[in-house]
Amino acid sequence: MADEANAKNAKKGTFHTFVVDVRAPGNPVPIATLPTPADRDYCSLGVFGPHNLHENRPGSFRSEEIIFATYNNAGVRVFDIKTHLPEEIASWIPPAPKRLIDPRPNISLAAKTCDAYVTPEGLMYVSDWNAGMHVLQYEG
DSSP, X not given: OBOOOOSBTTTTOOOOXXXXXXXXXXXXXXXXXXXXXXXXXXXXXXXOSEEEEOOOOTTSOOOSXXXXXXXXXXXXXXXXXXXXXXXXXXXXXXOOOSSOOOOSTTOOSSOOEEEEEEXXXXXXXXXXXXXXXXXXEOOO
């Protein structure tokens, strides 16, 4: 479950992504929190935090152990959730765009990673509000 970030420079605090056990739909239980990317000062670049997750849908990459997440200006993060202590096993951060396409006011010139779709073969289609589409290959 992604708690989508919605404030510049972490003005509302840090947002997180959680692993939730929904085996009993009437009683969802949070069992883990994914690590927050900390390899740069992302908060200073504008909105930072989770945006979206690749969903285990028929015809796409499906796993009960691997999660693909997008983090606004922190790119794509891949997590291994085999244990209750998830770990980041891969990441990709797009370069900052050369110009803004996002029409909203007061938007910083930084990557804005939005959505990710992963094919069964591991091809990742990743959208960015200002930089278009990126195609990556997951080889984990």
